[in-house]
Amino acid sequence: MGGVSIFLWGTLALLTRLTDGQIPPFQMMAMTFLLAFTLMSLKWWRQGHLGLKHLRQPVLAWFLGVGGYFGYHFCYFEAMTSAPAVEVSLLAYLWPLLIVLFSGLLPGERLRLQHLIGAGLALLGCWLLLSNGGAEFDAQYLNGYLLALACALIWSGYSVLSRLVKQVSTDAAGWFCLVTGLLALGCHLLWEETVWPQSAVQWIGVLGLGLGPVGLAFFTWDYAIKHGNLQLLGVMAYAAPLISILLLVLAGEADADLTLALACAAIVGGSLIAGLAGRRADNGRA
Secondary structure, three states: OOOHHHHHHHHHHHHHHOOOOOHHHHHHHHHHHHHHHHHHHHHHHHHHOOOHHHHOHHHHHHHHHHHHHHHHHHHHHHHHHHHHHHHHHHHOOOOHHHHHHHOOOOOOOOOOOOHHHHHHHHHHHHHHHOOOOOOOOOOHHHHHHHHHHHHHHHHHHHHHHHHHHOOOOOOHHHHHHHHHHHHHHHHHHHHOOEEEEOOOHHHHHHHHHHHHHHHHHHHHHHHHHHHOOHHHHHOOOOOOHHHHHHHHHHHHOOOOOEEEEEHHHHHHHHHHHHHHHHHHHHHHHO
16 A cells, blocks of 8 residues: 555656646645545445544544644645755655654564665665755755754654554545645635646646545555554655656656666665565564
8 A cells, every 4th residue: 555655656746747837836735635535535425425424533633634734735835935945855855764763662663773774775865866966955944944854754753653543544534635625725815826727738737646646645655554564664655756757757857867776776775675674574473
């Protein structure tokens, strides 16, 4: 399940390119999260109910779900307006490493040296990929950097702490998406001017985002972090920017180079190291 989420998040850049980047961020967030809720609503409709039975959840589940979805994206968009995009991306993408580290604090979880080595190697590959040698941190953008770090803390915290509410059905994430979409709509109405897609291609991009990286991806991630191997998921998550760049290369939107090859080797190598650690742990418990 986690692999599905990571692949779908890898399509984010390509689908965003289809929208031409003209739609304001909070409007895009509102549109895509409401589409995600619609996707889950269709599942409920096929099952013969309205999903109301999934509304009643523990306060912690609501706090983690809405706080994770809305909090991450709010901080990310604000960070992007306060600091250069490359540095924001590098700091925000510390969340997979934090998942690996924080998971060791959960009951029944054990953090191994191989997980740390794998996560560190994958992080190096991710930073190579995102910065391409052009990252330059500047103190004048401190507020933006802090917001980007908040993104990493929020998403890793949501991902790890969700294990404490693993009894909550993934269907509840549909309601979390609805509340997140409505909050984003409020931010849009307060701070942005509405810009609707102007072409069929732009609409395809919006629909693709709402059904994939912002829709199904969140539902499969919810299941994975509640029932899967958190350390391995954290390391595997570094494949998302790699998939993103590879898809852009295949689409003719980016060029393959040595940096891409090195990043690929580091991310794949790190994932293999962490995967072997997880397999040894499973064998040891068997």
